[in-house]
Amino acid sequence: MSTPLLKVTDLHASVGGKEILRGVNLTVRAGEVHAIMGPNGSGKSTLANVLAGREDFSVTSGSVSYNGRDLLALSPEQRACAGVFLAFQYPVEIPGVTTAYFLKAALNAQRKARGEEELDAMEFLDRVKAKVALVQLPETLLNRPVNQGFSGGEKKRNEVFQMAVLEPTLAVLDETDSGLDIDALRVVASGVNSLRSPQRGFVVITHYQRLLEYIVPDKVHILMNGQIVKSGGKELALELERRGYTWVEEELAPRSSKASA
Amino acid sequence: MTPQANDLEVLQQDYKYGFVTDIVSDTFPPGLNEEVVRAISAKKGEPPWLTQWRVRAYHSWTKMAPPTWSSVHHPPIDFQAISYYSAPKPKKKLDSLDQVDPEVRATFEKLGIPLEEQKALSGVAVDAVFDSVSVATTYKKKLGDLGIIFCSFSEAVREHPELVRAYLGSVVPHSDNFYAALNSAVFSDGSFVYVPKGVRCPMELSTYFRINASNTGQFERTLIIADEGAYVSYLEGCTAPMRDENQLHAAVVELVALANGQIKYSTVQNWYPGDKNGKGGIFNFVTKRGKCAGDHAKISWTQVETGSAITWKYPSVILQGDHSVGEFYSVAVTNNYQQADTGTKMIHLGRNTRSTIISKGISAGHGQNSYRGLVRILPRATGARNFSQCDSLLMGDLCGAHTFPYLEVKSPTAQVEHEATTSKIGEDQLFYLRQRGIATEDAVNLIVNGFCKTVFKELPMEFAVEAQKLLAVSLEGAVG
Ligand SMILES: Nc1ncnc2c1ncn2[C@@H]1O[C@H](COP(=O)(O)OP(=O)(O)OP(=O)(O)O)[C@@H](O)[C@H]1O
Numbered sequence: 001m002s003t004p005l006l007k008v009t010d011l012h013a014s015v016g017g018k019e020i021l022r023g024v025n026l027t028v029r030a031g032e033v034h035a036i037m038g039p040n041g042s043g044k045s046t047l048a049n050v051l052a053g054r055e056d057f058s059v060t061s062g063s064v065s066y067n068g069r070d071l072l073a074l075s076p077e078q079r080a081c082a083g084v085f086l087a088f089q090y091p092v093e094i095p096g097v098t099t100a101y102f103l104k105a106a107l108n109a110q111r112k113a114r115g116e117e118e119l120d121a122m123e124f125l126d127r128v129k130a131k132v133a134l135v136q137l138p139e140t141l142l143n144r145p146v147n148q149g150f151s152g153g154e155k156k157r158n159e160v161f162q163m164a165v166l167e168p169t170l171a172v173l174d175e176t177d178s179g180l181d182i183d184a185l186r187v188v189a190s191g192v193n194s195l196r197s198p199q200r201g202f203v204v205i206t207h208y209q210r211l212l213e214y215i216v217p218d219k220v221h222i223l224m225n226g227q228i229v230k231s232g233g234k235e236l237a238l239e240l241e242r243r244g245y246t247w248v249e250e251e252l253a254p255r256s257s258k259a260s261a
Numbered sequence: 262m263t264p265q266a267n268d269l270e271v272l273q274q275d276y277k278y279g280f281v282t283d284i285v286s287d288t289f290p291p292g293l294n295e296e297v298v299r300a301i302s303a304k305k306g307e308p309p310w311l312t313q314w315r316v317r318a319y320h321s322w323t324k325m326a327p328p329t330w331s332s333v334h335h336p337p338i339d340f341q342a343i344s345y346y347s348a349p350k351p352k353k354k355l356d357s358l359d360q361v362d363p364e365v366r367a368t369f370e371k372l373g374i375p376l377e378e379q380k381a382l383s384g385v386a387v388d389a390v391f392d393s394v395s396v397a398t399t400y401k402k403k404l405g406d407l408g409i410i411f412c413s414f415s416e417a418v419r420e421h422p423e424l425v426r427a428y429l430g431s432v433v434p435h436s437d438n439f440y441a442a443l444n445s446a447v448f449s450d451g452s453f454v455y456v457p458k459g460v461r462c463p464m465e466l467s468t469y470f471r472i473n474a475s476n477t478g479q480f481e482r483t484l485i486i487a488d489e490g491a492y493v494s495y496l497e498g499c500t501a502p503m504r505d506e507n508q509l510h511a512a513v514v515e516l517v518a519l520a521n522g523q524i525k526y527s528t529v530q531n532w533y534p535g536d537k538n539g540k541g542g543i544f545n546f547v548t549k550r551g552k553c554a555g556d557h558a559k560i561s562w563t564q565v566e567t568g569s570a571i572t573w574k575y576p577s578v579i580l581q582g583d584h585s586v587g588e589f590y591s592v593a594v595t596n597n598y599q600q601a602d603t604g605t606k607m608i609h610l611g612r613n614t615r616s617t618i619i620s621k622g623i624s625a626g627h628g629q630n631s632y633r634g635l636v637r638i639l640p641r642a643t644g645a646r647n648f649s650q651c652d653s654l655l656m657g658d659l660c661g662a663h664t665f666p667y668l669e670v671k672s673p674t675a676q677v678e679h680e681a682t683t684s685k686i687g688e689d690q691l692f693y694l695r696q697r698g699i700a701t702e703d704a705v706n707l708i709v710n711g712f713c714k715t716v717f718k719e720l721p722m723e724f725a726v727e728a729q730k731l732l733a734v735s736l737e738g739a740v741g
């Protein structure tokens with residue numbers, strides 16, 4: 001088989017001396033969508049941030065390869081330029097910097113890194129206008145400071161909008177569906193679906209099975225206590241929705257007590 | 262000697278009287294006394310009233326002590342060790358840019374200063390393509406046709422003494438404060454602008470294009486008058502790094518706007534800030550003040566302060582005319598061991614006067630940045646309004662930001678609003694931008710420029726672009 005798009009092997013990461021990821025294994029092939037579910041505090045965002053290169057987290061062991069490259073050796077901006085995108089669970093406000101200016105800087109930084117020509121203001125605008133429409137945000141958003149004064153739902157749609165403009169190869173969406181009304185949910189899902197292609201992979205972190213009705217995943221993983229403890233098809237999400245996480249814990253309990261005995 | 266006796270004596274003196282210092286030499290020996298003041302005036306061939314004005318300033322100064330209320334720290338300055346007169350000497354001409362300090366050249370490149378301008382700034386002989394003298398002459402002709410006077414202060418004293426006499430010291434009296442008094446006694450040269458009634462000056466006036474602007478020295482004096490209904494926009498300084506052997510700079514700027522007159526004064530200050538360890542650098546102790554003398558007059562100060570080891574300046578507006586407007590927009594950056602104590606005073610005297618204060622302080626390294634502002638609203642100023650916003654941005658853990666807003670409101674109908682924030686350049690913000698592919702330095706610049714946006718948009722377009730680049734250069738390496 002070909003080289004996987006993303007291969008996470010026995011990844012351990014900690015913050016402030018506390019181990020959060022305790023041996024994560026995950027393989028995503030180009031063209032696939034993987035969903036990650038798990039209780040609050042289980043380490044989902046930590047995994048997303050470690051993949052994106054956030055320096056607050058220190059990787060203590062394990063490896064991550066991206067298209068066969070050592071992802072952990074790259075800076076956050078190098079990863080972005082290599083096609084890794086993170087839709088933040090909590091998008092950040094940048095006062096005084098318009099969304100258009102920011103996104104043009106980002107797109108051109110990425111194009112430059114790939115040896116492509118930078119876009120001028122006109123070319124850039126042409127390109128983004130269609131994408132704004134895709135996520136059904138008003139064009140005036142482009143002239144507003146990044147995320148400042150945006151509603152929760154607007155911030156999430158703005159993440160999808162940026163993803164649509166930057167056209168990443170690997171997109172990690174961290175609870176992009178949280179706090180969205182049902183229409184917005186469809187908008188976000190169609191934004192993701194329109195980008196689905198045999199070359200791209202997605203890791204979709206969510207608490208709700210509902211999103212997965214719109215973005216149908218190839219695999220669903222359950223992350224608990226810093227480990228992927230169960231993987232399955234999309235029916236796993238339905239089961240979680242029905243039964244919560246306790247049955248997973250119970251299923252695991254005998255094994256782990258045996259291990260510690 | 263009592264001041265009265267002294268004044269009398271001064272009034273009776275011919276300007277050559279008591280002149281014992283060697284006037285043939287180009288540079289006076291260090292030290293300051295009345296004779297030196299008279300000698301400066303004589304060197305410049307000034308009329309007696311101006312000599313007397315200088316002498317009075319000198320005597321006020323001798324009774325004052327350097328201010329100690331600001332937050333800046335420096336060893337005491339020995340004012341007797343400074344030489345107060347140096348004949349304007351043309352800068353030593355270099356043959357090519359290769360002879361310019363490579364560090365200075367690198368900065369020119371980063372600022373994107375065109376080659377010919379680089380040459381002019383660093384004293385390389387320029388060819389005919391960029392002849393600043395001829396540019397200045399063209400400007401002068403155009404301005405002259407409109408009756409606008411734009412010349413050096415010395416020329417104004419010679420050619421337009423009645424205007425200088427009417428307005429000099431009318432906003433900043435010669436005894437205003439220690440450094441203003443010193444400046445009044447010994448000022449070297451500076452700029453003079455007069456825009457006649459109803460005339461709108463069609464271009465930005467810039468010291469850069471004024472002949473001999475480069476040699477105004479450490480005690481600069483500027484006087485700008487917008488007559489009734491006149492408008493002028495004035496640019497001071499440039500983004501190119503300025504080095505100077507004189508450590509102390511004490512300038513005075515006076516602005517007078519008559520009824521319906523408007524003055525917009527923009528500064529980019531980039532004097533040598535000292536090295537990374539805080540060695541060297543300019544002390545910049547400036548008094549800048551404007552007076553809205555008539556109804557509906559307007560004065561705006563916009564400043565971008567990135568240079569100097571120590572900056573001490575409070576561009577202020579006296580709102581005397583009814584419905585007059587005062588504005589202060591400031592970005593002050595301190596990096597390494599720089600100190601800035603800056604802010605403004607808005608003195609509301611007239612009815613329905615309005616003032617706006619937007620101050621953005623950025624501290625990095627060991628830099629210390631203080632905002633000090635006074636809003637005073639007197640009883641007659643019914644309906645006066647002020648809005649103040651002071652934001653500080655910290656980069657790193659060793660720098661500091663301090664805010665000292667003073668309010669004195671004596672009119673019950675006044676409305677005053679004050680907002681202040683202090684934030685650290687957010688790791689979250691940096692990571693967000695980097696995750697999108699933007700390199701750390703560029704991400705810092707983006708955040709800083711966003712922070713300063715409300716001030717930059719007040720600058721003339723070209724200046725704003727330069728100011729952004731300047732900020733980037735000043736904060737290089739401050740994060741990461
Ligand atoms: N910077 C930090 N300092 C200390 N603890 C942290 C830090 N970041 C994360 N943690 C802790 O790591 C654990 C995992 O957090 P993480 O954000 O990855 O959870 P999550 O699975 O995304 O949860 P949620 O579903 O609520 O978003 C939590 O206990 C959290 O408190």
Ligand SMILES: [Mg+2]
Pocket residue numbers: 044045046089174175
């Ligand atoms: Mg999370």
